[in-house]
Amino acid sequence: MTSGQNMNTELKDILNKAAEFHGHLGPFLTIGVRMGLLAKKTLKSNGFGDLSVTVNTGNKPPLSCVVDGIQVATGCTLGKGNITVTNLSEISAVFHAKRQTIRVKMKTEVFQSLKVELLHGDPKKMEETARKINSIPDAKLFGIEELASKRL
Numbered sequence: 726m727t728s729g730q731n732m733n734t735e736l737k738d739i740l741n742k743a744a745e746f747h748g749h750l751g752p753f754l755t756i757g758v759r760m761g762l763l764a765k766k767t768l769k770s771n772g773f774g775d776l777s778v779t780v781n782t783g784n785k786p787p788l789s790c791v792v793d794g795i796q797v798a799t800g801c802t803l804g805k806g807n808i809t810v811t812n813l814s815e816i817s818a819v820f821h822a823k824r825q826t827i828r829v830k831m832k833t834e835v836f837q838s839l840k841v842e843l844l845h846g847d848p849k850k851m852e853e854t855a856r857k858i859n860s861i862p863d864a865k866l867f868g869i870e871e872l873a874s875k876r877l
């Protein structure tokens with residue numbers, strides 16, 4: 726078990742890596758990182774070795790920035806073939822590991838309350854919005870649904 730403080734350091738490290746990979750630290754990148762970390766914790770997975778993911782954001786930024794956050798947090802990458810993107814245009818992803826499958830979805834009410842800031846906010850305030858996202862605990866930010874496991 727990691728203490729809250731360790732978790733913060735881990736999160737900070739991964740966010741830094743994600744920002745370097747992605748080019749900027751935005752709210753959707755942050756959401757992706759949080760989703761990936763939450764899925765690993767929930768599935769007790771170390772990452773890409775036993776994990777695969779389908780991200781439902783589509784390929785258009787800013788929503789698709791979530792994909793890069795998930796890639797960095799989980800180690801599931803396009804090149805390794807263990808990440809797939811669908812065009813549902815929703816902030817959700819289905820994670821599969823060790824015969825367990827979960828869907829992590831950003832709560833609609835949280836998205837609605839931040840929508841203007843997320844989609845039409847001042848680009849200069851992106852990092853501020855990202856920080857705001859990070860101050861919201863997992864349980865308030867995301868819903869987790871257990872899905873019947875399918876063989877891949």
Ligand SMILES: [Zn+2]
Pocket residue numbers: 747749751753754786787790
């Ligand atoms: Zn972005």
